[in-house]
Amino acid sequence: MSRVLLGVSGGIAAYKACELCRLLVKDGHDVVPLVTPGAERFVTAETFRALARRPPGDDVYLHLTRADLFVVAPCTANTLAKLAHGLADNVLTEAALAHRGPVLVAPAMNPRMWSHPATRANAEALRARGVVLVGPDEGETAEGELGVGRMAEPDEILRAARTLLVGTGPLSGKRVLVAAGGTREPLDAVRFVGNRSSGRMGVALAAEARRRGAEVTLLAANLAVAAPAGVELVETPTAAELEREALARAAEADVVVMAAAVADYRPAEALAAKRPKDATTWTLELEPTTDVLSSLGERRRNGQLLVGFAAETGPAGLERAREKLANKGADLFVLNDVSRTDIGFDAYENEVTLLTPAGERTVAKAPKDEIAAAILDEVEALLRNG
């Protein structure tokens, strides 16, 4: 997870920084708001603390918090000048002097103030120091003047922040492909054969890999939960589509995580229209699907890491997971017991055993995002030793 210092200075655009704060948190970042006394005339520090999900506190060393990125939005003409000249007279400017790392500034001011030679020189001084400026945009200001001075939109600032954050985190530079959810195999135009997988575990893994700096592609099979922000999303509702996309994209991936419940069988013939109800028995013929993980195992390239999931029921599961690890050509298998209702399929928590050729360890019952972190710790260790 990346930590972002969000400096908010005193302009009317401070209200838009609330949305930026929310977007950064949603994107998986740990946000530390630094609200100047000037900004408190427009918004309260409490608002930001709530949006950043930080406990109320009076950390006197807030300005010394280490972070991966420092964002100033909105940055008033006054704060811009202070940043350019190294003043440290409030929590924001103090933090700016103490911060080492990328800085993103979103200026917001009256168009005449922005075009003033003093402000131009300050902006240039910051740029020369490697500070990235986003905006200001052209448009109507709060006072009703037209010109360049409006703060860039929060989603544009978020995009700029993401670009600066790439390259931080233990999985930066790695491409991770995650398959999540449960496939649905059509019987006719409206019916399908499916399973109870919600996709929560795979989504948690994709989010955690993204937080650790990886470039993530998520193959989504009928997710019951929202896909995380910042990942490439590819819908793969059926086993055939998941197979096609996984095989096409795996060659590029450093890590492939098959957390999806891929159907083992599909109806041999799907009817194009909806089958009308009648009194006769409907007999289905199911044909086997391709085992995607095994296919990936056969064609994987050197250094690529393959992670499989074993959905088992009861105590015999461990032995079966060991066999799957050996037979499917994977480096790591994650075993979970799907016979329990408190963990596994469609549950918020999980308890898993991680199996590698070198050994096995159990991860105690925890929310799926913590389990995802434990699985990726193992992936990182395998990449280091690989």
Ligand code: CTP
């Ligand atoms: N898997 C796959 N393609 C399939 C079926 C499963 O890639 N057609 C992958 C799953 O994503 C998972 C692993 O194989 O990572 C194990 O799936 P599981 O259903 O537990 O094992 P199976 O090999 O299907 O064996 P069984 O159903 O008999 O337990």
